[in-house]
Amino acid sequence: MSIKELAQRLNISIGTVSRALNGRADVNPDTRKRVLAAAKAMGYVANQSGRSLRQGTTNVIGFTMETNVETKTHGDTFFMSVFDGVQTVFARHKLDLVVLPCHSEDDPFDHLRRVVSRQFADGLILSATQRQDPRIDYLIERGIPFVTLGRSLSGGEHSWIDMDFEGVAAQSVARLVARGHTRIALANTTRGINLSYVFEDAYRAALAGHGIAYDPDIVLRGDITELGGYQLCEKLLALPNRPTAVVLVNESLAIGFYRRLHEAGLTPGRDMAIIGFRQSPQARFLSPALTCYRLSLHDVGVELAQSLLATMPAYKDLYPLGTVQKIWPMELVPGESDPPLHP
Amino acid sequence: MSIKELAQRLNISIGTVSRALNGRADVNPDTRKRVLAAAKAMGYVANQSGRSLRQGTTNVIGFTMETNVETKTHGDTFFMSVFDGVQTVFARHKLDLVVLPCHSEDDPFDHLRRVVSRQFADGLILSATQRQDPRIDYLIERGIPFVTLGRSLSGGEHSWIDMDFEGVAAQSVARLVARGHTRIALANTTRGINLSYVFEDAYRAALAGHGIAYDPDIVLRGDITELGGYQLCEKLLALPNRPTAVVLVNESLAIGFYRRLHEAGLTPGRDMAIIGFRQSPQARFLSPALTCYRLSLHDVGVELAQSLLATMPAYKDLYPLGTVQKIWPMELVPGESDPPLHP
DNA sequence: CATCGCACCGCAAACGTTTACGGTGCGATG
DNA sequence: CATCGCACCGTAAACGTTTGCGGTGCGATG
Numbered sequence: 001m002s003i004k005e006l007a008q009r010l011n012i013s014i015g016t017v018s019r020a021l022n023g024r025a026d027v028n029p030d031t032r033k034r035v036l037a038a039a040k041a042m043g044y045v046a047n048q049s050g051r052s053l054r055q056g057t058t059n060v061i062g063f064t065m066e067t068n069v070e071t072k073t074h075g076d077t078f079f080m081s082v083f084d085g086v087q088t089v090f091a092r093h094k095l096d097l098v099v100l101p102c103h104s105e106d107d108p109f110d111h112l113r114r115v116v117s118r119q120f121a122d123g124l125i126l127s128a129t130q131r132q133d134p135r136i137d138y139l140i141e142r143g144i145p146f147v148t149l150g151r152s153l154s155g156g157e158h159s160w161i162d163m164d165f166e167g168v169a170a171q172s173v174a175r176l177v178a179r180g181h182t183r184i185a186l187a188n189t190t191r192g193i194n195l196s197y198v199f200e201d202a203y204r205a206a207l208a209g210h211g212i213a214y215d216p217d218i219v220l221r222g223d224i225t226e227l228g229g230y231q232l233c234e235k236l237l238a239l240p241n242r243p244t245a246v247v248l249v250n251e252s253l254a255i256g257f258y259r260r261l262h263e264a265g266l267t268p269g270r271d272m273a274i275i276g277f278r279q280s281p282q283a284r285f286l287s288p289a290l291t292c293y294r295l296s297l298h299d300v301g302v303e304l305a306q307s308l309l310a311t312m313p314a315y316k317d318l319y320p321l322g323t324v325q326k327i328w329p330m331e332l333v334p335g336e337s338d339p340p341l342h343p
Numbered sequence: 344m345s346i347k348e349l350a351q352r353l354n355i356s357i358g359t360v361s362r363a364l365n366g367r368a369d370v371n372p373d374t375r376k377r378v379l380a381a382a383k384a385m386g387y388v389a390n391q392s393g394r395s396l397r398q399g400t401t402n403v404i405g406f407t408m409e410t411n412v413e414t415k416t417h418g419d420t421f422f423m424s425v426f427d428g429v430q431t432v433f434a435r436h437k438l439d440l441v442v443l444p445c446h447s448e449d450d451p452f453d454h455l456r457r458v459v460s461r462q463f464a465d466g467l468i469l470s471a472t473q474r475q476d477p478r479i480d481y482l483i484e485r486g487i488p489f490v491t492l493g494r495s496l497s498g499g500e501h502s503w504i505d506m507d508f509e510g511v512a513a514q515s516v517a518r519l520v521a522r523g524h525t526r527i528a529l530a531n532t533t534r535g536i537n538l539s540y541v542f543e544d545a546y547r548a549a550l551a552g553h554g555i556a557y558d559p560d561i562v563l564r565g566d567i568t569e570l571g572g573y574q575l576c577e578k579l580l581a582l583p584n585r586p587t588a589v590v591l592v593n594e595s596l597a598i599g600f601y602r603r604l605h606e607a608g609l610t611p612g613r614d615m616a617i618i619g620f621r622q623s624p625q626a627r628f629l630s631p632a633l634t635c636y637r638l639s640l641h642d643v644g645v646e647l648a649q650s651l652l653a654t655m656p657a658y659k660d661l662y663p664l665g666t667v668q669k670i671w672p673m674e675l676v677p678g679e680s681d682p683p684l685h686p
Numbered sequence: 687c688a689t690c691g692c693a694c695c696g697c698a699a700a701c702g703t704t705t706a707c708g709g710t711g712c713g714a715t716g
Numbered sequence: 717c718a719t720c721g722c723a724c725c726g727t728a729a730a731c732g733t734t735t736g737c738g739g740t741g742c743g744a745t746g
Contacts, residue, residue, distance in 0.1 A: 012696090015734080049392045049393075050731070081410075084411075084447050087446040088446070120439075229628075259630045285601070287602045345703090346702065396732060396733085689744100694742105696739080709725085713721095
């Protein structure tokens with residue numbers, strides 16, 4: 001099943017077989033046909049280790065993902081959609097996508113170093129980027145092509161794609177203000193992740209733009225999970241001066257919010273206006289319908305892939321994008337979870 | 344950064360360096376220390392291609408996963424939890440887990456062949472196994488170690504782990520009957536996936552065991568998504584002789600059911616008893632609380648990893664399990680979604 | 687007819703490991 | 717002192733590719 005056996009069977013040198021298979025010009029069309037036919041018949045496929053060793057390239061792109069369910073920033077379906085978009089691009093270039101999950105007890109930086117040292121991939125897509133992310137500096141220092149899903153302060157000029165947290169925060173606050181709300185809480189993620197800062201800054205700016213004073217008591221932080229939402233809602237309910245509306249940094253929180261409100265005999269929307277974040281499959285079927293924002297994760301995946309290829313020497317000319325730093329727009333999907341305060 | 348440079352810098356042959364790094368016995372303890380120190384100082388790490396080429400092994404385990412969000416079969420953090428369990432085992436053996444997502448437009452069998460021919464992994468974990476699954480025959484024929492998450496009729500004696508669909512169906516029917524229900528619907532997945540048959544057979548057997556006639560009109564099939572649940576619920580509501588209870592094959596369906604019932608002005612539980620499947624993070628925060636079943640996906644992952652290692656020659660003696668065919672038990676979590684019919 | 691160019695192919699090195707085999711030197715044993 | 721065993725190390729082959737270089741043969745050109 002090696003190229004040697006294939007060559008012996010054809011009475012051709014292995015060099016010619018290799019050239020024939022790789023579509024090089026200096027090989028007789030007839031022999032090429034013979035080689036391809038024999039390869040197919042014998043089920044030959046080039047050994048990846050041999051090829052990688054010789055060429056120094058793997059034709060594999062790695063996607064690092066954290067699997068900590070306790071504090072997750074995204075779920076399975078989020079990533080699946082992104083993967084799908086990424087793969088539509090890679091399929092055209094015979095590149096394979098492999099996902100490299102980071103164990104919940106592992107440090108993401110150690111995990112990345114391991115990935116790099118194992119030479120899994122020619123390029124990497126990083127998710128769950130931190131505000132200060134040593135992984136980014138590490139990759140830049142090593143000259144490894146990469147792109148991140150999520151902004152970061154580290155590394156300066158690398159490529160990234162991110163969701164429009166500013167837009168969502170600003171639009172949500174504006175919408176709630178227009179509907180009569182002035183006491184608007186924020187359910188944010190814990191510090192560390194960059195979107196936490198981005199989201200809160202935009203929230204504060206939006207409040208200021210509408211002449212509303214910032215109240216740190218109603219800016220909460222917790223895990224981005226259903227349980228996190230439940231707990232944050234509980235905190236809000238316990239406040240003496242309860243907010244009339246809340247803006248969520250993630251739609252998973254909404255599920256916990258809905259549950260906690262129900263337990264208190266309250267109705268989401270009527271008793272507390274809620275604007276979620278992304279229109280996930282789960283959020284889409286909440287009732288009352290969650291007001292949130294739509295974006296195509298498939299398209300985000302496509303853009304991620306293209307941005308990565310744009311940084312790889314072998315593909316740079318096919319995708320002349322330079323360094324991409326793109327905030328992905330999101331479209332409001334009005335629901336029934338944020339009705340006017342005094343109808 | 345190659346072993347050659349390392350050897351030159353130490354004035355030792357590369358063979359000795361290799362032996363020192365790999366912990367072989369016939370090397371002087373002092374030189375081993377020197378080698379290890381120098382390797383660390385120079386940041387040396389063995390090239391994986393070279394090693395794989397020589398040894399014919401990759402120290403990588405692949406996990407195939409479908410990324411079709413339209414017909415997805417698991418909840419939003421299902422795989423993450425499983426990955427985490429798998430990695431806790433693999434970490435002890437310096438094995439790396441890589442996830443190999445199958446593009447939604449790809450045939451899973453083609454995808455597997457590609458994975459195999461690229462020699463990504465020493466062993467594989469297959470998910471989304473079909474009732475008849477050519478991938479299983481293919482792997483057996485090639486002698487590639489694997490284990491599947493989910494039963495299949497193919498391949499005879501391979502190892503698999505599966506959830507207890509029989510137990511859930513039987514227990515759910517029994518519980519509903521005990522609470523006065525006799526007209527019990529089934530919300531099942533589409534044909535093809537094995538659990539569809541297993542689940543329905545157990546449902547029918549349970550009905551028969553309680554002397555209830557089987558009515559094909561209230562056995563529905565659809566996608567295992569929130570939308571699928573929504574649509575199935577709609578079908579049930581349109582029936583002239585509406586069932587008073589429904590057993591779900593997957594908790595994602597519950598989210599759609601809840602929504603559709605709300606839209607009809609009905610209350611889950613009171614107007615239609617619902618027993619879901621797994622206690623996912625999403626299902627956990629439904630209100631009224633969904634009656635469902637708990638299992639530790641982390642532990643399933645651990646078992647998957649161990650079962651796979653038990654089939655691999657290099658680890659067989661460490662995990663003398665033989666071929667594992669295990670139905671994972673699930674524990675009832677009573678909720679408020681299935682109250683007695685006539686209290 | 688001599689020469690050139692070109693199409694095609696074989697040869698062999700190189701990528702970075704691991705490992706079987708043999709060799710050296712030294713202490714211990716007789 | 718001769719011999720043996722052993723601890724340690726170097727040598728080189730092998731894994732499967734790709735690719736630069738050179739060589740062969742043939743048609744075309746002068």
